[in-house]
Amino acid sequence: MRRFFISGPRYTAFLGWRYAAMDSLTELQRYLERHHGGNGALAAERTFASHQRNHDDVFMAFWARHSNLQPNQSQQIADLGCGPGLFLKDLSNAHPSWQLTGIECAPYMLERIETLPKNIQVRIADLNAPARELFSDATLDLALANRLVHELHQPITLFCQLRHWLKPGGRLLLVDMVRQPIKNYLSHELKGQALRDLDLSPAQLHDLFQHFLEHNRYTSEDLCDLLTLCGFEILEVEAIRSGRAVQIAARNPNSE
Template identity: 35%
Template sequence: MEKTQQQILRHHGGDGEHARKMISQTYADRHDEDFWHFWQTQMAPVIGANEGLMDLGAGTGLFVQALAQGYPNASIIGIEAAPYMLNAVVDLPSHARVVADDLNDPSEQVEAGSVAAIMCNMLVHELIQPVLMFQAAYRWLKPGGRFCVIDLVRQPLESYLARKYPNAELSNANLTREQLEDAFEHFLEHNRYHAQDIVYMLQACGFEVIEQTPLKNGRMIRLVAQKPR
């Protein structure tokens, strides 16, 4: 767990408080009307009464809180590793909780086959490898349960830098060494996988991928994977 916590803090630029604030501030944008329409059409249909729901990389638990409000009879678990997120978890009702666990090698938080739907939003690129998490998600899901992965996917360096520094060019001197090193380090982390790489890993872990939707002009992908019935 400690190794993962150190790795996540480095990914967040060494400033966990800033990362926590940014994730909280952007929550509404990431869970807008389009997202909830997607949830109702692709995830909600497989959720039965009194079944489990999970959020992997839950942060301060805002999505767990939203699920708890929408599914008052479900058992809802969020998993998070970063202490600066866990120390600021929002108020949750008795049927929802956020627990500490290392998603590079998850422990068994719930009974196998007891979960109907799992969300994994902007987490895969933060993990050293996501395979053990994908395997755990497969075990936790019921037959026919669904796993949604939303994440960054590989893009050319030119378009990545143009978005991060819209008015900058590598040929001029207006970028400092610190800015360039930060940009290139994040480029490597945010460009770990092509969309097809994530599809391959999900399929190799037993899932059927039933949706692939590019987001943000191809900078991100939304995948829905189903455990075979």
């Protein structure tokens, strides 16, 4: 089995030993582009447009309560599914001594990453099946998964690897959409318009229901149960966005 590395001025690819076939990455990239609405460039643009909203005061207060980082010391932080790297840049500006690593695999997000300061590195990897070597054991102080987990085929491999990569006591902050009744979902997606008045085509309805399935995978309890089953301790669960999303702080225990 071969291992793939791609180096570029802005990012390196680290695709691991077993799940390394370029075909799998291409398939995943196709899946993600469809999931992101079929237009990657537009999806990246939307990530820029929603950056402030997705890192608003509610998020920053949660971050302040649970990140447990030392402002002026060297800290190792991973942003899993970092998109165009905007939050990494915010962190870098505020904390030049922190070592920041983003993981991403969508080409249209990677293309929008601008020149990075020295303390940020972005690696290309598939977080459905991340190689153990993606990070050295017990090196991360904190990992953030901000709206990544619903896009994974399954999060268990990642959670198990995080148990290795995080230092004892290290934190995982997980933010994601959670399951909601279909009438709430439709009302949000259709901006309050009645489904029966819209005369949507079968293709539009297919997309709408596919999107529903992909954004309604887990309840908050499911996410906590999966983290607990993988050995994390849950510190706080906060419902946000009128219950359509959740912020979960979890801790890698000091010992098994």
